[in-house]
Amino acid sequence: xxLLTHPETWITDHEIPVGTWxxxxxxxxxxxxxxxxxxxxxxxxxxxxxxxxxxxxxxALLLIVIFAALTYVFKKSWRMALFVFLALLFILNQGYWDRxxxxxxxxxxxxxxxxxxxxxxxxxxxxxxxxxxxxxxVLDMMQTLxxxxxxxxxxxxxxxxxxxxxxxxxxxxxxxxxxxTYIGISNVPRPLIEAGQAFGASPTELLWKVEIPAALPTIxxxxxxxxxxSLSMVVIAALVGAGGLGEPVVEAMETVQIGKGFTSGLAIVxxxxxxxxxxxxxxxxxNA
Amino acid sequence: xxxxxxxxAVDILFPGSADRGARGRMTMALAELDAGKTRNDIIGSTGxxxxxxxxxxxxxxxxxxxLMGLSGSGKTTVLRALNGLNTISRxxxxxxxxDELVDMSNPPPATLRRLxxxxxxxxxQQFALLPWRTVRRNVELGxxxxxxxxxxxxxxxxxxxxxxxxxxxxxxxxxxxxxxxxQRVGLARALVTNxxxxxxxxxxxxxxxxxxxxxxxxxxQLQRTVQKTIIFVTHDLDEALKIGNRIAIMKDGRVIQVxxxxxxxxxxxxxxxxxxxxxxxPLTAIRxxxxxxxxxxxxxxxxxxxxxxxxxxxLHLDNSGQLIALHRDxxxxxxxxPQPGVRCPQGSTGxxTGQHLLKDxxxxxxxxxxxxxxxxxxxxxxxxxxxxxxxxxxxxxxADYRDNTAATN
Ligand SMILES: Nc1ncnc2c1ncn2[C@@H]1O[C@H](COP(=O)(O)OP(=O)(O)O)[C@@H](O)[C@H]1O
Ligand SMILES: [Mg+2]
Numbered sequence: 001x002x003l004l005t006h007p008e009t010w011i012t013d014h015e016i017p018v019g020t021w022x023x024x025x026x027x028x029x030x031x032x033x034x035x036x037x038x039x040x041x042x043x044x045x046x047x048x049x050x051x052x053x054x055x056x057x058x059x060a061l062l063l064i065v066i067f068a069a070l071t072y073v074f075k076k077s078w079r080m081a082l083f084v085f086l087a088l089l090f091i092l093n094q095g096y097w098d099r100x101x102x103x104x105x106x107x108x109x110x111x112x113x114x115x116x117x118x119x120x121x122x123x124x125x126x127x128x129x130x131x132x133x134x135x136x137x138v139l140d141m142m143q144t145l146x147x148x149x150x151x152x153x154x155x156x157x158x159x160x161x162x163x164x165x166x167x168x169x170x171x172x173x174x175x176x177x178x179x180x181t182y183i184g185i186s187n188v189p190r191p192l193i194e195a196g197q198a199f200g201a202s203p204t205e206l207l208w209k210v211e212i213p214a215a216l217p218t219i220x221x222x223x224x225x226x227x228x229x230s231l232s233m234v235v236i237a238a239l240v241g242a243g244g245l246g247e248p249v250v251e252a253m254e255t256v257q258i259g260k261g262f263t264s265g266l267a268i269v270x271x272x273x274x275x276x277x278x279x280x281x282x283x284x285x286x287n288a
Numbered sequence: 289x290x291x292x293x294x295x296x297a298v299d300i301l302f303p304g305s306a307d308r309g310a311r312g313r314m315t316m317a318l319a320e321l322d323a324g325k326t327r328n329d330i331i332g333s334t335g336x337x338x339x340x341x342x343x344x345x346x347x348x349x350x351x352x353x354x355l356m357g358l359s360g361s362g363k364t365t366v367l368r369a370l371n372g373l374n375t376i377s378r379x380x381x382x383x384x385x386x387d388e389l390v391d392m393s394n395p396p397p398a399t400l401r402r403l404x405x406x407x408x409x410x411x412x413q414q415f416a417l418l419p420w421r422t423v424r425r426n427v428e429l430g431x432x433x434x435x436x437x438x439x440x441x442x443x444x445x446x447x448x449x450x451x452x453x454x455x456x457x458x459x460x461x462x463x464x465x466x467x468x469x470x471q472r473v474g475l476a477r478a479l480v481t482n483x484x485x486x487x488x489x490x491x492x493x494x495x496x497x498x499x500x501x502x503x504x505x506x507x508x509q510l511q512r513t514v515q516k517t518i519i520f521v522t523h524d525l526d527e528a529l530k531i532g533n534r535i536a537i538m539k540d541g542r543v544i545q546v547x548x549x550x551x552x553x554x555x556x557x558x559x560x561x562x563x564x565x566x567x568x569x570p571l572t573a574i575r576x577x578x579x580x581x582x583x584x585x586x587x588x589x590x591x592x593x594x595x596x597x598x599x600x601x602x603l604h605l606d607n608s609g610q611l612i613a614l615h616r617d618x619x620x621x622x623x624x625x626p627q628p629g630v631r632c633p634q635g636s637t638g639x640x641t642g643q644h645l646l647k648d649x650x651x652x653x654x655x656x657x658x659x660x661x662x663x664x665x666x667x668x669x670x671x672x673x674x675x676x677x678x679x680x681x682x683x684x685x686x687a688d689y690r691d692n693t694a695a696t697n
Contacts, residue, residue, distance in 0.1 A: 191416035198371055198412075199430040199481070200405025209432075213420050 026153045041158045044109070048162045051105040060097050064088040071278055080277060087270045096245060096267040103234050103244035103271065106162065110169040110230035115223060118174050122181025122219075123207070132182060139175040147172060147236050155240055165242025169233040173226050180222030184215030217281065224279050231272050245271065291384065292485055292517035293370060295345040298379035300365050300541075302337040318378060327540050339365035339374065341541045347485075349384070352511060352518045354532035356525060356564075362541040363521040367487050370519065371408045372400045383407060385484050405433055409478040410487040413494055415470040417462035423473050424449065424458040430481035441480075448476040451510070468499040475507070479514065488520045492527070504530055525564050529553065529573040537561050550578045570646055570681055577642030579649075579680040580662045580670030583609075601659065609667035611639070623661070632656045639663050646680055653677065 003010045068085035091100050125132040151168050158164040188211050196210040238246025245268050252261035301317055303310045317336040327338045340362040347353045355363040368374040369381060381392040385407035409430060417426045424445060431441040449455045452472040457465060462473060471491055478486055492500040522528050528535050529549040536546045545557035553573055556562035604613040614621045614637060622636040632638055632655040639661045640649060649660050649672055659673040
C-alpha cells in the first residue's frame with residue numbers, strides 16, 4: 001500500500017503520534033518531578049483542607065453572623081448585611097453548609113494564588129513589550145482550551161482531591177488578572193510617570209508610588225472577576241473530587257434528581273450573588 | 289554672574305523605532321545635519337526626527353529664561369534634556385548644583401535621580417498631579433523620594449502650601465481643585481525641594497486667560513523672594529515678554545535669537561522673529577524705556593529741554609539730571625509720580641520709570657492729559673508724548689521703527 005495508490009489509507013496508517021508524545025511528556029514530568037508535585041500537593045492540600053476544617057469548627061450560626069457583620073463593615077449597608085444573613089441561613093437550611101465552606105476555601109485560595117501570580121506577571125508584561133508578545137497567545141490558549149483537556153494531566157500529577165480542583169481553577173482564571181494588570185499598568189498616563197521620574201523616583205519607587213496606585217482600580221476590577229471566575233469552576237472541580245457545592249450538582253446529574261440539582265444550583269447562585277455584591281468595588285472607590 | 293545651566297552644541301534626535309538599523313540611521317542623520325540638511329530632508333531619508341539642533345545657551349543664575357516658539361519648534365525637547373527626560377544625541381549640557389558643576393549629558397542613572405531630586409524640578413503643562421493623593425501628599429512627593437519622614441517634611445510642605453495660598457486645601461484630593469489651583473500645587477511641589485533650577489513647560493497654557501494672567505503675576509511675585517533660576521517654555525510672545533528676563537526664540541529645533549525682551553521686540557534677528565513681534569500686543573510688551581524719546585535729543589538753544597512738538601514745555605534740570613522745575617508756556621507746572629491704583633491728577637505731568645508698560649503710560653497720559661516723563665533713579669532720561677505712543681502702537685516690530693528706536697536706544 002503506497003501513498004500514490006491509496007493516499008487516504010496511507011495517511012491514516014501513518015498516524016503522527018501526538019497523543020503518545022503528550023502522554024510521554026506528562027509521564028516524564030510525573031516521573032522526574034514527582035517529589036515536587038507531591039510536595040506542592042501536600043502543602044496546598046493542607047492549606048485548603050485545614051482552612052475548611054477551621055471553618056467547620058466554628059458553629060454555623062456564629063459564622064453566618066460573622067459573615068453578615070463583615071459585610072456591614074465593608075459595605076456600610078444594613079440591607080446588604082441582612083441579605084447575606086438570610087441567604088446563608090437558607091443555604092444552611094437546605095443542607096449545603098459544609099459544601100459551601102469547602103467552596104469558600106477553594107475560592108479564597110484560587111483567588112490568592114491568581115492574584116499573587118497574575119499581578120506580578122501583568123506588571124512585568126507591561127514593562128516588557130517582548131514578554132507580552134510571547135505571553136498573549138499563551139493566555140489566549142489557557143482561556144480557550146476546554147477545561148477537561150488540562151484536567152487530565154492535573155489529575156495525573158496531583159491525584160484526586162481538592163488540589164487538582166484548585167490547580168485547574170488557577171489555570172483557567174489566572175489569565176484574567178494578568179491581562180487586567182497589564183492593561184492597568186500600560187495605561188498609566190504618561191505625564192504621571194514623568195512626574196515621578198522628574199522628582200527622582202527609581203523604577204521600584206515609580207512602581208509603588210505611581211504605577212500601582214494609578215492602576216489600582218483596574219487591578220481591583222480584576223480581583224472581582226477572579227472571584228467570580230473561580231466560583232464558576234466549582235462544578236469542574238467537583239469532577240476531580242474537590243468536593244464543594246459542585247459535588248451535589250454532579251451527583252444530581254448522574255442520578256437525575258431534579259430537586260437536588262435545583263437546590264444545589266440555587267446555592268451556587270446565592271454564593272455568586274453574595275460575592276459579587278460584596279467584592280464589586282463601590283462607585284466611590286472606583287472614582288478615587 | 290555665573291551660569292546655572294549651559295548647552296554646548298546640543299543635538300537631540302528621536303530615532304522613532306528602536307530596531308536594528310537605528311544606530312546606523314542615527315549616524316546618517318547626524319552626518320546629514322552637519323551637512324546642513326533640513327529637518328524635513330532628514331526625516332525623509334532616515335525617519336529620524338530632529339527635536340533640537342546645535343543649541344547653544346547659557347542660562348544665568350536667578351533669571352527667568354524663556355524658550356519661545358511655535359508648536360513643534362523644539363522647546364519641550366530642549367527643556368526636558370535638562371532633567372534627562374530626553375537624552376541628548378550629541379553635545380554637552382552642564383548644570384550648577386550648589387557649588388558643583390555637573391555634566392548632564394546622559395549621566396548614570398543614580399546621578400540622574402539625585403539631580404532630579406535635588407537640583408532640577410519641573411512643573412508640567414497638564415499639572416500631572418497624582419489624583420489619588422491629597423494636595424499635601426502631592427507636594428510631599430520630592431521629599432518623600434528623599435526618604436524624608438512625614439514629620440520632618442511637614443513644616444516646609446505646609447510653608448509652601450501657604451505661600452501658594454492652598455494651606456486650607458491641604459487635605460483635599462488634587463482632583464477636587466480647579467486648574468489654577470492644581471497648577472499652584474504643581475508649583476509648590478516643584479519648589480519644596482528647593483531646586484537650583486525650575487523647569488516650567490507651558491505651565492499656564494491649560495488655564496483660561498484670566499487665571500493665566502493671575503498666575504503669571506503670582507509667579508513674578510514669588511520670584512522676587514525665591515530668586516530661582518527658572519526656564520519657562522511658552523508659545524505665547526506676550527507671556528514671554530511679560531515673564532522673561534531673557535528670551536530664546538526657537539524655530540525648527542534651532543535657537544534663532546536670544547535676548548532681552550526689548551531686544552526681541554526692537555531688534556528682531558530675522559523676519560521670522562519680526563513676524564512674531566508684529567503679532568504681539570504692544571500694550572503689554574513695550575516698556576517706557578524702549579519707546580521714549582531720549583532726553584539728549586531734546587536740548588534746546590536756551591539750555592532748557594523742550595519735550596513736546598509745540599516746544600511749549602520746558603524742563604529745568606540740575607547738573608545730575610534731577611528735575612528742578614517744569615514750565616508750560618513760561619509758567620510753573622505741577623508734576624508727580626503716579627502710584628498703582630491711584631488716579632493721576634489732571635494737568636499734572638506724570639514721571640514714570642523705564643519699566644512701566646505702554647498700557648500704564650497710555651492710562652497716565654489719558655488721566656493727566658499731559659506728556660509723560662521717564663526717570664531713572666530720579667534722573668530724567670526721556671519723555672513720551674502722543675507721537676511716541678502712536679508710533680509704538682502702530683509700528684512696533686516694523687523695520688523703520690526698529691531702526692529709529694534702535695539708533696537712539
Ligand atoms: N519622544 C519623541 N519621539 C519622537 N519625536 C518627538 C518626541 N518628542 C518630540 N518629538 C518631535 O520633536 C519636535 C519638537 O517637539 P517639541 O519639543 O515637543 O516641540 P514644542 O515643545 O516646541 O511644541 C516635534 O516635531 C515633535 O514631533
Ligand atoms: Mg511643548
